């Protein structure tokens with residue numbers, strides 16, 4: 287049985303980037319539904335005792351993949367934010383971003399452009415390859431870069447349910463606002 291994660295912050299502290307109202311629906315309704323759905327699908331299946339990441343790697347396109355992927359994606363998404371974030375990467379991650387994009391701002395611009403350019407619902411991801419190089423990918427639906435052998439580090443949710451209550455159709459405004467609450471300490475820990 288998978289459990290709905292608890293948010294590591296009070297529901298109103300991420301405002302105005304993410305309102306308490308949005309969190310109430312996004313975490314309390316949408317993510318809860320993915321958890322409930324997966325828990326109904328797993329009993330008696332070959333995925334029953336696997337960790338979440340392994341289910342996402344192994345399940346073919348369909349309900350098990352979609353619900354497991356959405357749980358993994360949302361867990362990583364919600365846990366990367368803080369109202370008192372480390373506002374920029376440091377150390378090895380900062381050096382790698384500098385090497386590949388020349389500046390943090392150039393990286394952020396490409397990340398947001400790929401999020402805005404993803405047609406329909408999905409996720410934009412920063413991941414690490416085995417050699418430590420970084421890659422930005424667009425993943426439609428419940429996609430997660432673990433299915434490509436990458437290590438996911440940072441993600442922005444571009445499903446409308448993530449931002450419609452606060453930003454209506456202004457996806458770019460939502461994505462740019464998220465930079466103010468990304469805790470790069472969490473992203474650096476994932477990069478280790």
Ligand SMILES: [Fe+2]
Pocket residue numbers: 312316360443445447448
């Ligand atoms: Fe979402």
